[in-house]
Amino acid sequence: MKRMGHVAVWVWVLACPSVLFGASLAVTTRPSLINPFEQSGNWYKGGLHAHTKASDGDSVLADRVQQYKAKGYAVLAITDHHKTSDVRVVGDKDMLFISGMEMHPRCKTGAPSHHLVALNVPQDFTLPEINDPQAWVDAVRRVGGEVIYAHPYWNGHTVHDILAVKGIMGIEVFNAVCTGIGKGCSAVQWDDLLNRGRIMPAVAVDDAHGVGGVGRGWVMIKAEKLDLPTIMQALRQGCFYSSTGPVIEDCRTMCERKIKIKCSPVARINVMSQYHYGGTQTAEEGKELTEATLNIRREAKYVRVELVDRQGRQAWTNPIELPKD
Numbered sequence: 385m386k387r388m389g390h391v392a393v394w395v396w397v398l399a400c401p402s403v404l405f406g407a408s409l410a411v412t413t414r415p416s417l418i419n420p421f422e423q424s425g426n427w428y429k430g431g432l433h434a435h436t437k438a439s440d441g442d443s444v445l446a447d448r449v450q451q452y453k454a455k456g457y458a459v460l461a462i463t464d465h466h467k468t469s470d471v472r473v474v475g476d477k478d479m480l481f482i483s484g485m486e487m488h489p490r491c492k493t494g495a496p497s498h499h500l501v502a503l504n505v506p507q508d509f510t511l512p513e514i515n516d517p518q519a520w521v522d523a524v525r526r527v528g529g530e531v532i533y534a535h536p537y538w539n540g541h542t543v544h545d546i547l548a549v550k551g552i553m554g555i556e557v558f559n560a561v562c563t564g565i566g567k568g569c570s571a572v573q574w575d576d577l578l579n580r581g582r583i584m585p586a587v588a589v590d591d592a593h594g595v596g597g598v599g600r601g602w603v604m605i606k607a608e609k610l611d612l613p614t615i616m617q618a619l620r621q622g623c624f625y626s627s628t629g630p631v632i633e634d635c636r637t638m639c640e641r642k643i644k645i646k647c648s649p650v651a652r653i654n655v656m657s658q659y660h661y662g663g664t665q666t667a668e669e670g671k672e673l674t675e676a677t678l679n680i681r682r683e684a685k686y687v688r689v690e691l692v693d694r695q696g697r698q699a700w701t702n703p704i705e706l707p708k709d
Contacts, residue, residue, distance in 0.1 A: 417622035420606035421634050430459035430603045431453045433589035439464035442594045455599035463501050472505045480610050489517040494545040495600045499534040536573045538562035543576035557586035560600035579658045585622035585702040601628050622702035629697030651691045657684040
């Protein structure tokens with residue numbers, strides 16, 4: 385997809401509920417999701433989870449940036465373990481950099497620790513001394529940042545672990561590093577949240593530690609311009625789709641309880657909703673699908689679309705909430 389209007393932006397001021405109204409509202413209030421295919425703007429390829437030598441990566445910041453630039457990324461978050469990086473020093477006019485951090489607060493309900501990816505925190509950001517996931521999420525949101533719940537399948541987290549943390553922006557549906565033990569896809573955990581009314585977007589990420597991990601999972605963000613406030617707001621509103629390969633060209637619901645999808649060639653198109661609701665269209669042997677129109681159950685409260693190509697690569701839309709008949 386063509387990228388247009390790239391600018392370098394180093395601002396940290398961001399229109400955010402936590403800034404305007406305080407921490408309590410930041411924890412409990414989330415914007416409604418919007419369908420990126422119904423919005424104007426440009427598509428920007430983004431990586432939201434990457435490591436450097438500042439923690440356990442194999443490359444210094446400048447080299448990691450060039451690796452992502454070579455793969456066509458326009459947005460890159462550097463998220464080293466419990467450390468921020470001064471992305472202002474990179475100085476690449478064609479990319480937007482987001483200062484981030486991967487945090488590992490103690491988990492009280494299951495696995496030893498949560499893994500949380502903080503986005504848009506200042507370079508001098510420090511975590512509260514208390515080792516508590518909610519306190520850490522609240523601290524991130526007070527400075528205008530957002531938190532993504534990282535690779536729950538890999539960590540062995542259940543929906544109850546995730547529900548215990550309020551105010552997270554979304555969840556990782558795919559993490560490339562975690563495919564190393566066959567636990568890269570957390571779609572079941574995402575669906576568990578959606579089934580329980582926690583309607584949130586999901587992202588695909590590299591979690592790149594080595595050069596070979598760059599470019600294996602990304603988000604395609606729809607935004608009017610490439611600056612920090614606009615991109616962060618698009619992420620909050622789910623104005624993007626996620627992919628490990630397939631391109632989603634269009635996806636929208638129709639008034640007669642149908643959903644129409646256009647995409648690059650794939651082998652299967654799944655429409656997912658709560659419980660056993662949904663549908664699938666599979667390409668005939670030797671052929672591929674580039675579009676489909678599927679029915680939506682009358683009882684469905686939301687739908688999301690999942691694509692799978694012949695190589696097993698996937699793409700995911702964010703959930704579209706449906707009006708009651």
